[in-house]
Amino acid sequence: MKRVTILTLFALLAIGALGLAAPAISVGHPIYEFGSVVEGNVVTHPFVLTNSGDEPLTISQVVTSCGCTTTTLADKTLAPGASVSMEVALDTRGFGGQTIVKLIKVYSNAPADNPLVLQMKGTVLRAKPYNIAVGDLTNLIYILIDLRAPEAYAAGHLIGAINIPAAELSDWVDRLPKDVLVILYSADGSASDEAVETLLADGFLQAKSLLGGMAEWTRVYHDRFILTSGPK
Numbered sequence: 001m002k003r004v005t006i007l008t009l010f011a012l013l014a015i016g017a018l019g020l021a022a023p024a025i026s027v028g029h030p031i032y033e034f035g036s037v038v039e040g041n042v043v044t045h046p047f048v049l050t051n052s053g054d055e056p057l058t059i060s061q062v063v064t065s066c067g068c069t070t071t072t073l074a075d076k077t078l079a080p081g082a083s084v085s086m087e088v089a090l091d092t093r094g095f096g097g098q099t100i101v102k103l104i105k106v107y108s109n110a111p112a113d114n115p116l117v118l119q120m121k122g123t124v125l126r127a128k129p130y131n132i133a134v135g136d137l138t139n140l141i142y143i144l145i146d147l148r149a150p151e152a153y154a155a156g157h158l159i160g161a162i163n164i165p166a167a168e169l170s171d172w173v174d175r176l177p178k179d180v181l182v183i184l185y186s187a188d189g190s191a192s193d194e195a196v197e198t199l200l201a202d203g204f205l206q207a208k209s210l211l212g213g214m215a216e217w218t219r220v221y222h223d224r225f226i227l228t229s230g231p232k
Contacts, residue, residue: 023080024053025110027118032088034122039096040133046087047118049106051078059084061107067091068102068120088120093133096126142181145169147191148214156226158185158217166191169198178204185210185217 032045051057057078062070071087078084088104100122105115127133144161146153153163164172166186176182182204184192192209199207210217218226 021054023051023055023057023078023108023110025057025059025106025108025113025116026050026052027116030117031119031121034090034120036123036125037092038125038131039092039094039127040131040135041092042135043090043092043120043122044087045090045120046085047104048083048085049078049116050083051080053110054080056080057082058109059106060109062086063105063107063115064088065103067093067095067100068104070104088118090120091135092124093135095124097124099123138180142183143176145182145184146214147184147186147195152187152214154229156223156228158214159225159227161185166195169195173199173202176204178206180206182207183210184208186213188215189213 027047027049030047032047034043034045037043049059057080059073059076059078062073064070067090069089069091071089073084073086075082075084086106090102092100102120104118104120106118107115110116144158146157146161146163147166147169148157148163149165150163153161157163182199184195184199184207186192186195189209189212192213196207196209212219
């Protein structure tokens with residue numbers, strides 16, 4: 001009878017020990033205070049997430065409040081003791097003159113601290129009227145490409161245009177960004193139309209051809225916004 005009682009006790013202890021095994025999520029510093037920054041700056045900070053439990057931790061979702069973005073986690077499943085860095089970027093545009101607290105919620109299979117709540121907090125100073133944020137600049141950037149021969153480009157081209165002769169455009173496909181407006185022009189627009197069709201097929205969904213090319217520009221605007229790059 002005594003032996004049965006002892007065996008039963010050991011069994012209960014084993015079951016209890018199994019019940020205690022679980023993943024746990026932790027972070028060294030859950031609050032990042034960035035002090036004061038000028039509106040338009042992007043504040044970045046890496047939060048290091050650790051599985052401080054004794055079972056695999058699976059991170060299922062990361063939810064951020066307005067103005068924050070996170071990098072893609074290199075690992076979403078962490079073995080006990082393993083860590084992963086998650087960089088958070090806070091875009092301060094629109095928060096000038098405010099002290100802000102932005103939350104990042106990390107959901108996982110950890111029974112406690114789910115979600116794990118992180119914070120980025122600080123004061124955003126108003127920018128000067130003549131400042132422009134890098135985030136706003138990215139919305140304005142476009143690439144202007146002159147497809148004509150180098151001699152024609154040197155004789156006169158639109159301000160900001162780079163010279164990539166039509167025959168060499170294919171060599172640039174891997175170097176041109178696909179997520180910005182790309183405008184091509186040629187002498188009369190025919191070569192740029194053909195080039196844009198090729199770019200569209202390659203995934204440049206914002207590629208455009210200047211209607212009528214350089215001939216139409218000079219007919220309407222003459223030499224306005226035209227530069228020469230001849231020998232100095």
